[in-house]
Amino acid sequence: MIDDAPAGAIELIGATRGEIVTPEKILRGHKVALCDIAANEAVVKYGVHIGYATKSIPRGARVHLHNLASDLDDRSGTLDLHSGAPTDTASAYV
């Protein structure tokens, strides 16, 4: 997203043109699926494989830490969806 977008129709101005409908608010810099993606399928952005879907992602849905994980970084599935903060070292603070 090049700017914050409310839920609803979003205009696509990149290589893919047209419109996509998202059920939730998407913040600037975040992203949505341009097509349906099956669980365990590769997620591709600008032609680069950026990880795999940890669950099925419908077209228009937000794509982030709750449904996309790195192929390499094994901490990638342990982060808080909203703040991005780590959860696997929580015990070190208590």
Add this chain to the structure above:
Amino acid sequence: MSDAIPSKSWQGFLRPDGRKGVRNLVLIVYTVECAQHVSYAIGNGEEDTHVIGFPGCYDNAYAIRLMLALARHPNVGAVLSVGLGCEYTQPEKIADAVRASGRPAEWFFIQESGGTRASVVKGKEIVARLRAQIREETPRVPMTLPDLTIGCECGGSDGTSGLAGNPAVGAFFDLLVDAGGRAIFEETVEMIGLRELMLTRAANAEAKQQLAAAYDKAERYCKSVRQWSVSPGNFAGGLTTIEEKSLGAFAKSGSRPIQGVIRVAEAPSGPGLWILDSVPDEHFMQFGYTNPNDTEGIMDLISAGSQIILFVTGRGSVIGAPIAPLVKITGNSGTFRTMTDDMDFDAGRVLTGQLTLPQAGRELADLVVRVAAGGASKSEGLGHREYFIMYKHQNTPSLSEGCRA
């Protein structure tokens, strides 16, 4: 206006090895944390005087070579090295290596100079003398874009960094390389996932081999230490995986061929676009840590001779650097508005269609030339001189090939 950038000229400072600086600084170098307070007290309030050093008492070949590269940097005219008196790292040898490059240099131990107050008085006298000497003796020469080596780092990245901030630098790097200058980018740990894409950019077979080796080492390193170069702020800014962050980070490289891989404290051997490998080499102490924060990466880029650093930050950062002015670019216009005192360039205008990427590259070139000609970048004007180096093992180039004369 902007089409004439490659021929724009300004006055620089000629060094004995033929490189040209955009500043004429006295550099204070401390050789252990115990000498840090005195060194900053000497530098405090002194014009054109910056401070670097190494905190460890046990010496480290990597850190010594890095400090020598900084002490013989084109923006540095003279050096004062300050030690406590017990440490392994030798201020006298630092002064010797600097003198061998044709620059004036002095050194002393605090223990032999009467403690804090007397050392600060002595240090300030030396700084004043060195500064007067280089202001008087350093030849002024005209500089143009091909005389510049520019390093780029990104930090506090968000989803706009790959869409606008880094591509704007990429557009400028294309322009700089076409003019015959040197462009350096680093963070091979932020090229993870892009092996094939990187290799297609190699200028020749040797460069391709160097790129493959640097990539493979970075991936082994990250797997080995379970540290991938992606942080909570990146996630909050919309980036989900290291592979996705890499895609955006690599955009700062522009589109020109990559000539090869240099190491910390090594200057590129010719013009063009280069990758700096700052990942530790495999060693008996294992890998250790690679750059634990943005500042160490920036010091590495300066050690390769970058006279100016471009720092791309989507979420916003306030840091500066000693030795080389640091110019901040954000692809996030919201960040530009909320941190306007700290941000030099709003590349977010590319996202709203106010500016094309080539226009952003040319505007950035204008800004770089203004800073090179003596105009303070935002962080420089605010007095930001964040500095950090650490113990690391990397097979270092020889002093003559790496740090030049």
